[in-house]
Amino acid sequence: xxxxxxxxxxxxxxxxxxxxxxxxxxxxxxxxxxxxxxxxxxxxxxxxxxxxxxxxxxxxxxxxxxxxxxxxxxxxxxxxxxxxxxxxxxxxxxxxxxxxxxxxxxxxxxxxxxxxxxxxxxxxxxxxxxxxxxxxxxxxxxxxxx
Amino acid sequence: xxxxxxxxxxxxxxxxxxxxxxxxxxxxxxxxxxxxxxxxxxxxxxxxxxxxxxxxxxxxxxxxxxxxxxxxxxxxxxxxxxxxxxxxxxxxxxxxxxxxxxxxxxxxxxxxxxxxxxxxxxxxxxxxxxxxxxxxxxxxxxxxxxxxxxxxxxxxxxxxxxxxxxxxxxxxxxxxxxxxxxxxxxxxxxxxxxxxxxxxxxxxxxxxxxxxxxxxxxxxxxxxxxxxxxxxxxxxxxxxxxxxxxxxxxxxxxxxxxxxxxxxxxxxxxxxxxxxxxxxxxxxxxxxxxxxxxxxxxxxxxxxxxxxxxxxxxxxxxxxxxxxxxxxxxxxxxxxxxxxxxxxxxxxxxxxxxxxxxxxxxxxxxxxxxxxxxxxxxxxxxxxxxxxxxxxxxxxxxxxxxxxxxxxxxxxxxxxxxxxxxxxxxxxxxxxxxxxxxxxxxx
Numbered sequence: 360x361x362x363x364x365x366x367x368x369x370x371x372x373x374x375x376x377x378x379x380x381x382x383x384x385x386x387x388x389x390x391x392x393x394x395x396x397x398x399x400x401x402x403x404x405x406x407x408x409x410x411x412x413x414x415x416x417x418x419x420x421x422x423x424x425x426x427x428x429x430x431x432x433x434x435x436x437x438x439x440x441x442x443x444x445x446x447x448x449x450x451x452x453x454x455x456x457x458x459x460x461x462x463x464x465x466x467x468x469x470x471x472x473x474x475x476x477x478x479x480x481x482x483x484x485x486x487x488x489x490x491x492x493x494x495x496x497x498x499x500x501x502x503x504x505x
Numbered sequence: 506x507x508x509x510x511x512x513x514x515x516x517x518x519x520x521x522x523x524x525x526x527x528x529x530x531x532x533x534x535x536x537x538x539x540x541x542x543x544x545x546x547x548x549x550x551x552x553x554x555x556x557x558x559x560x561x562x563x564x565x566x567x568x569x570x571x572x573x574x575x576x577x578x579x580x581x582x583x584x585x586x587x588x589x590x591x592x593x594x595x596x597x598x599x600x601x602x603x604x605x606x607x608x609x610x611x612x613x614x615x616x617x618x619x620x621x622x623x624x625x626x627x628x629x630x631x632x633x634x635x636x637x638x639x640x641x642x643x644x645x646x647x648x649x650x651x652x653x654x655x656x657x658x659x660x661x662x663x664x665x666x667x668x669x670x671x672x673x674x675x676x677x678x679x680x681x682x683x684x685x686x687x688x689x690x691x692x693x694x695x696x697x698x699x700x701x702x703x704x705x706x707x708x709x710x711x712x713x714x715x716x717x718x719x720x721x722x723x724x725x726x727x728x729x730x731x732x733x734x735x736x737x738x739x740x741x742x743x744x745x746x747x748x749x750x751x752x753x754x755x756x757x758x759x760x761x762x763x764x765x766x767x768x769x770x771x772x773x774x775x776x777x778x779x780x781x782x783x784x785x786x787x788x789x790x791x792x793x794x795x796x797x798x799x800x801x802x803x804x805x806x807x808x809x810x811x812x813x814x815x816x817x818x819x820x821x822x823x824x825x826x827x828x829x830x831x832x833x834x835x836x837x838x839x840x841x842x843x844x845x846x847x848x849x850x851x852x853x854x855x856x857x858x859x860x861x862x863x864x865x866x867x868x869x870x871x872x873x874x875x876x877x878x879x880x881x882x883x884x885x886x887x888x889x890x891x892x893x894x895x896x897x898x899x900x901x902x903x904x905x906x907x908x909x910x911x912x913x914x915x916x917x918x919x920x921x922x923x924x925x926x927x928x929x930x931x932x933x934x935x936x937x938x939x940x941x942x943x944x945x946x947x948x
Binding site: 366422424 | 891892893896897898899900901903904907925926927928929930931
């Protein structure tokens with residue numbers, strides 16, 4: 360029930376992000392969502408794309424350091440308290456968030472929260488037990504294509 | 506007491522007499538000492554004897570000063586390869602002191618002194634201080650590090666022998682340095698130039714006015730610095746900033762010293778014989794032309810060092826110095842003939858950085874060292890390409906790699922330098938091999 364994500368190391372310098380986006384665009388790879396974490400010196404770009412392996416190969420060929428990692432995608436109602444409800448469950452199970460980001464598939468519809476937890480398997484169990492809708496890639500891409 | 510002396514001479518310490526020797530008298534003394542030290546090294550230093558024998562040279566072949574060229578060179582690697590005591594030439598019960606400097610592979614270089622050697626060291630330090638116009642009555646704040654490093658104790662004993670008052674404060678603790686300088690009435694300070702620059706900033710933050718302090722001279726060494734930096738220090742503080750030269754392998758500080766004329770450094774030639782050679786062909790360079798400085802210790806008993814290759818590039822100044830000293834001068838050390846560079850008083854070889862990176866990563870990542878000059882001081886930044894092996898998906902993970910690399914380098918070099926993680930293939934390669942050192946210091 361985990362979702363594949365592509366993480367890329369980026370130096371903080373002008374034009375780098377655009378170059379990366381151009382590479383993916385030229386290879387016909389669609390980004391479903393993207394998040395950029397940055398420090399003074401470097402950034403880590405996290406991407407959910409239609410074809411993770413293909414995207415990784417394209418970027419590596421051009422010298423990027425890219426790694427396929429896993430995140431958990433949880434679908435919640437796009438309304439106040441949506442994120443809090445998820446965090447309550449994880450907190451009760453003693454699990455911490457390492458990072459997270461979110462997006463809505465189509466405006467006005469449900470939101471998808473993407474999480475990296477310190478214990479991924481336990482996190483999935485806790486969420487499913489609490490009745491949350493955890494999306495795998497098939498479910499996510501189906502929703503995106505609707 | 507010396508009413509018949511003029512002002513300058515009345516300030517000359519008796520130890521400084523050799524600085525004013527007649528040229529022919531000095532050369533005669535040098536030859537006499539060169540012959541004695543060659544014999545001593547030949548009889549007691551295995552490595553030297555083996556090399557002499559291999560070349561078919563005997564100590565008796567030294568008939569004039571130029572014959573020094575018949576002797577084999579000593580390299581820094583010879584000191585490392587014979588670690589720790591392999592070049593000592595007296596029994597251990599005659600060795601009264603050991604010092605050591607960090608080596609490239611973590612193995613230090615050990616140097617030894619007999620009681621007599623310590624006296625020589627004191628004497629050349631007294632003469633160095635005298636070059637700076639210091640004398641009994643001066644209060645010398647010694648901010649060189651005390652310990653295995655030769656700087657601290659070398660300056661300390663010299664200042665005492667001069668008859669000055671020594672404040673053995675050692676390096677670090679800037680606030681206390683400034684407080685002591687003000688409250689104890691320091692008239693001269695010994696420090697690395699980079700540390701003194703730091704003290705200037707610190708004093709400004711503390712609201713100290715330099716014109717209120719009795720400080721009048723700074724003896725700065727252990728790292729290369731520039732005339733621009735001297736002007737900056739003198740302009741800011743109103744003191745005289747003077748360059749001192751030395752190497753642990755030879756004796757420590759006190760091999761050479763700038764006088765108040767501030768044009769080049771006088772070499773204490775009665776104890777240290779200098780040659781300037783072409784670093785590639787080893788042929789002697791004419792006076793005034795640049796080459797590698799070669800030093801032979803003429804007096805040191807515990808560990809004579811014959812024709813030491815300093816890798817420091819300089820030239821001999823032929824004109825007589827306005828200060829009246831007859832011993833010759835060399836120009837300020839401008840650069841090196843090998844890949845070593847000096848950052849904040851510490852000798853750095855690229856191979857050390859490489860060793861540190863390999864401690865963290867299994868295979869050597871592509872890296873380069875970028876040297877820049879900031880406010881007259883040399884700075885270094887190590888850029889390391891991130892590899893898939895060390896890249897983790899979290900900021901924390903990447904920062905942990907950054908810290909591990911940075912700590913490993915600090916551990917080997919003894920100083921912390923800037924480290925930057927860069928993307929793969931961003932470090933330029935020529936013929937598949939990266940250029941390890943990018944020198945932007947003179948840009």
